[in-house]
Amino acid sequence: MGMSTTNSGGGSRKRRSRRHQPISEINVTPFVDVMLVLLIVFMVTAPLLTVGVQVDLPKTEAGAVNAETQPITLTIDANGKVFIQETELTLDELTPRLKAISDTREKLETRIFIRGDSAATYDIVARVLGRVSASGFKKFTLSSLPPDS
Numbered sequence: 001m002g003m004s005t006t007n008s009g010g011g012s013r014k015r016r017s018r019r020h021q022p023i024s025e026i027n028v029t030p031f032v033d034v035m036l037v038l039l040i041v042f043m044v045t046a047p048l049l050t051v052g053v054q055v056d057l058p059k060t061e062a063g064a065v066n067a068e069t070q071p072i073t074l075t076i077d078a079n080g081k082v083f084i085q086e087t088e089l090t091l092d093e094l095t096p097r098l099k100a101i102s103d104t105r106e107k108l109e110t111r112i113f114i115r116g117d118s119a120a121t122y123d124i125v126a127r128v129l130g131r132v133s134a135s136g137f138k139k140f141t142l143s144s145l146p147p148d149s
Contacts (some may be wrong), residue, residue, distance in 0.1 A: 059147045071111040078119035098135035106137040
């Protein structure tokens with residue numbers, strides 16, 4: 001006799017609209033996974049980014065040196081070969097190369113690290129020190145490892 005006022009179709013629309021609402025939460029699990037993978041990659045590759053010439057440094061009681069500017073690294077391997085950074089050169093080429101470097105940098109502020117293999121002879125290390133001094137550089141450091149405790 002009378003009309004029914006219940007709206008059965010309207011209730012189902014409300015349920016459907018709730019079901020299709022976007023989720024407002026951010027899923028950070030993939031982001032954390034990527035960050036952990038990058039952390040592992042950097043931890044593995046960081047030790048490989050050191051100077052490329054392998055030498056067996058002697059162990060001494062000297063402390064670490066703090067340097068503000070990028071130093072020049074001279075390396076003397078066990079066979080007596082001399083390298084500036086990773087470039088091999090002879091003793092005769094060492095002084096002109098250092099003088100060319102000193103023309104582009106200020107000699108008084110440039111620090112030279114000398115890394116000598118523990119199997120290298122004293123003769124070649126002394127000759128390299130003499131060439132560095134003759135080139136006008138005043139700050140140079142002999143690199144070594146700390147003693148085993």
